[in-house]
Amino acid sequence: MSVSEATTSPLIALERIADGGFAEVEAGIDGDFESLVLYRDGDAVRGWLNICPHAGRRLDWAPGQFLKSKAGDLVCAAHGASFSLQDGACVAGPCKGDRLRAVPLEVRDGQVFLA
Numbered sequence: 001m002s003v004s005e006a007t008t009s010p011l012i013a014l015e016r017i018a019d020g021g022f023a024e025v026e027a028g029i030d031g032d033f034e035s036l037v038l039y040r041d042g043d044a045v046r047g048w049l050n051i052c053p054h055a056g057r058r059l060d061w062a063p064g065q066f067l068k069s070k071a072g073d074l075v076c077a078a079h080g081a082s083f084s085l086q087d088g089a090c091v092a093g094p095c096k097g098d099r100l101r102a103v104p105l106e107v108r109d110g111q112v113f114l115a
């Protein structure tokens with residue numbers, strides 16, 4: 001899939017992500033297929049590369065299965081770094097002060113697209 005195809009094809013239907021929940025999708029970005037973590041916040045969806053800045057591991061413990069702390073942060077399954085779901089900043093753990101790499105998204109007609 002080329003980048004242009006990737007930007008015109010929806011990543012996932014909004015309704016497939018629970019409000020306050022996560023989904024994992026793959027998308028062509030800069031010529032590579034990348035795993036993304038998507039987080040739904042009402043009608044909005046935020047996304048980041050599914051790569052932890054600590055040791056480069058995936059954030060999910062199984063494909064699409066992400067941990068959320070009681071404080072509402074995304075928790076890396078590898079060593080427990082916590083990330084703000086507002087801006088992807090690491091707020092606690094071994095990479096505190098670093099951040100996830102954001103992927104711009106938009107929601108149109110009930111579908112999530114790369115922006």
Ligand code: FES
Pocket residue numbers: 052053054055056057076077078079080081093094
């Ligand atoms: S790889 Fe995520 S906390 Fe170590």
